[in-house]
Amino acid sequence: MTPVMSSQEVSAFLDEVFPQIHAGGRAYSVDSISDGEAVVRLSATEMHLRPGGTVSGPAMMALADLAAYVAILAHIGPVALAVTTNLNINFLRKPEPGDLLCTCRILKLGKRLAVVDCAIAGEGEEDYVAHATATYSVPPR
Amino acid sequence: MTPVMSSQEVSAFLDEVFPQIHAGGRAYSVDSISDGEAVVRLSATEMHLRPGGTVSGPAMMALADLAAYVAILAHIGPVALAVTTNLNINFLRKPEPGDLLCTCRILKLGKRLAVVDCAIAGEGEEDYVAHATATYSVPPR
Amino acid sequence: MTPVMSSQEVSAFLDEVFPQIHAGGRAYSVDSISDGEAVVRLSATEMHLRPGGTVSGPAMMALADLAAYVAILAHIGPVALAVTTNLNINFLRKPEPGDLLCTCRILKLGKRLAVVDCAIAGEGEEDYVAHATATYSVPPR
Amino acid sequence: MTPVMSSQEVSAFLDEVFPQIHAGGRAYSVDSISDGEAVVRLSATEMHLRPGGTVSGPAMMALADLAAYVAILAHIGPVALAVTTNLNINFLRKPEPGDLLCTCRILKLGKRLAVVDCAIAGEGEEDYVAHATATYSVPPR
Numbered sequence: 406m407t408p409v410m411s412s413q414e415v416s417a418f419l420d421e422v423f424p425q426i427h428a429g430g431r432a433y434s435v436d437s438i439s440d441g442e443a444v445v446r447l448s449a450t451e452m453h454l455r456p457g458g459t460v461s462g463p464a465m466m467a468l469a470d471l472a473a474y475v476a477i478l479a480h481i482g483p484v485a486l487a488v489t490t491n492l493n494i495n496f497l498r499k500p501e502p503g504d505l506l507c508t509c510r511i512l513k514l515g516k517r518l519a520v521v522d523c524a525i526a527g528e529g530e531e532d533y534v535a536h537a538t539a540t541y542s543v544p545p546r
Numbered sequence: 547m548t549p550v551m552s553s554q555e556v557s558a559f560l561d562e563v564f565p566q567i568h569a570g571g572r573a574y575s576v577d578s579i580s581d582g583e584a585v586v587r588l589s590a591t592e593m594h595l596r597p598g599g600t601v602s603g604p605a606m607m608a609l610a611d612l613a614a615y616v617a618i619l620a621h622i623g624p625v626a627l628a629v630t631t632n633l634n635i636n637f638l639r640k641p642e643p644g645d646l647l648c649t650c651r652i653l654k655l656g657k658r659l660a661v662v663d664c665a666i667a668g669e670g671e672e673d674y675v676a677h678a679t680a681t682y683s684v685p686p687r
Numbered sequence: 688m689t690p691v692m693s694s695q696e697v698s699a700f701l702d703e704v705f706p707q708i709h710a711g712g713r714a715y716s717v718d719s720i721s722d723g724e725a726v727v728r729l730s731a732t733e734m735h736l737r738p739g740g741t742v743s744g745p746a747m748m749a750l751a752d753l754a755a756y757v758a759i760l761a762h763i764g765p766v767a768l769a770v771t772t773n774l775n776i777n778f779l780r781k782p783e784p785g786d787l788l789c790t791c792r793i794l795k796l797g798k799r800l801a802v803v804d805c806a807i808a809g810e811g812e813e814d815y816v817a818h819a820t821a822t823y824s825v826p827p828r
Numbered sequence: 829m830t831p832v833m834s835s836q837e838v839s840a841f842l843d844e845v846f847p848q849i850h851a852g853g854r855a856y857s858v859d860s861i862s863d864g865e866a867v868v869r870l871s872a873t874e875m876h877l878r879p880g881g882t883v884s885g886p887a888m889m890a891l892a893d894l895a896a897y898v899a900i901l902a903h904i905g906p907v908a909l910a911v912t913t914n915l916n917i918n919f920l921r922k923p924e925p926g927d928l929l930c931t932c933r934i935l936k937l938g939k940r941l942a943v944v945d946c947a948i949a950g951e952g953e954e955d956y957v958a959h960a961t962a963t964y965s966v967p968p969r
Contacts, residue, residue: 422597423596425592425596429569452566452569454566455566462629462633463604463607466607466608466611467607470607471604488603488637489603490637490800491634491635491636491637491773491822492607492634492635493632493633493634493775493916493961494632494633494634495935495943495963496629496630497935497943499629512918513918513920513921513956517799517824518772520918533935536961538916538918538961540773540822542799542800631941631963632914632963636794638794639795653777653779653815654777658965661779663818674795677802677804677820679775679820681777681913681963683940683941704879705879707874707875707877707878707884710874711851711875733848734852737846744893744915745889745890748886748889748915749886749889749890752885752889770885770922771885772919773918773919774915774917775914775915775916775917776914776915776916777913778912781911
């Protein structure tokens with residue numbers, strides 16, 4: 406599965422069609438795109454934190470949803486119309502302070518549905534803090 | 547299943563322990579608490595929207611997560627330590643502009659886990675725009 | 688949402704296209720079909736039980752999957768090609784011995800996907816023993 | 829994460845406490861146990877098939893549930909009391925005829941909950957036919 410967009414191209418597309426994801430300050434960035442995969446970074450700001458400085462559950466859900474979208478986009482090209490139909494997330498451990506990386510792997514890129522595996526971990530950490538699977542409805546290509 | 551906190555008491559508790567949910571302006575409010583149930587409202591602001599004025603997926607996930615927490619809190623009392631362990635959401639329809647209400651029903655309030663059914667719909671609408679189930683780990687009582 | 692097949696018609700169709708669901712003896716039967724809903728019964732046999740006479744998790748998953756299919760079929764007509772794309776189930780309580788009823792409600796019947804809410808309870812019981820949501824990919828109609 | 833039971837020990841334990849999984853003929857077997865992982869095989873019999881000889885969805889759900897249990901058991905020792913609390917499965921492709929292998933990786937083995945990632949593929953195949961995550965409630969140790 407070969408990507409058709411670079412991380413710069415995906416980032417530029419997101420800035421254009423979803424400027425709202427940067428409301429409250431730039432927190433999400435595309436780290437890398439590779440065969441069937443994408444890595445998206447969350448540099449949490451105050452609004453993503455819970456007492457004690459730990460990243461909130463909703464911030465991790467938003468990260469998984471965005472990262473899955475980035476992975477799909479990078480492999481099908483700039484189509485704003487892909488929409489999430491299902492997201493299932495398990496919260497595994499309280500994250501340590503610091504950036505979180507969401508590593509996405511496309512499990513299926515079908516004619517109508519794409520399914521993506523999303524693992525969230527602190528930078529340089531092996532244990533996941535959360536694991537999600539996301540399904541997107543993709544436009545006919 | 548009888549609530550032990552009123553919607554005012556739950557709201558005051560949230561303001562105290564999770565002030566971050568109001569980052570970017572007050573958007574979430576507790577509409578009502580009743581036997582085994584809670585209704586939480588999202589009055590979307592710019593940061594919750596996608597192009598076209600529709601509420602974003604992550605905003606609905608955050609709403610479901612918060613509303614499930616409100617339902618549990620209202621029935622076990624002010625315990626900050628309940629944490630989400632799993633959330634599964636299906637996005638069913640694009641929401642119309644306007645407030646969204648998340649109606650939560652506690653399916654199980656066990657010694658260690660609570661499971662909550664969450665239905666999100668526009669105010670006065672019958673069709674759900676999203677449906678979620680959330681599991682919280684609850685502290686021993 | 689008005690059904691287009693009766694419970695007798697759905698049962699006859701299942702017997703014809705999925706005789707395997709009766710392997711090991713008839714255990715599943717369609718109790719009723721109504722607007723947007725279906726009720727399917729599991730009369731557990733030895734193969735569905737765990738030690739102590741309680742119905743196994745896999746038997747409840749199979750029940751939810753079949754009941755969701757019955758609900759969809761009853762509303763779109765006899766199409767063997769609907770296939771499950773996602774199933775999420777929460778096990779809430781250990782079931783008492785006796786028949787289990789799975790009550791399904793169609794949350795969405797779209798052009799490509801159908802989403803069904805499934806509640807499983809003992810006959811005459813109010814508390815669910817399990818709750819599932821199932822998504823089916825449905826053929827263009 | 830080091831296993832405390834071998835595949836032979838887990839198999840013998842299953843035969844003793846869950847003889848029902850072999851109702852209709854031996855179909856499930858433990859292929860291997862390693863650090864944090866387990867592989868369980870389904871050699872489908874008539875009752876696991878759908879028209880065309882493809883393995884049914886419920887047979888794959890049962891496989892994922894059993895394989896996750898095997899993985900946990902192998903790492904916590906012979907405790908019959910671990911029970912599934914949640915299972916989420918995405919069906920990705922129609923399986924080809926032949927054995928299916930479910931490869932499980934423990935994502936978390938906590939004091940109260942264990943979360944397991946389950947990938948199902950045909951023997952020797954790279955593409956998954958299904959992917960699941962299962963949560964078990966585990967007894968205090």
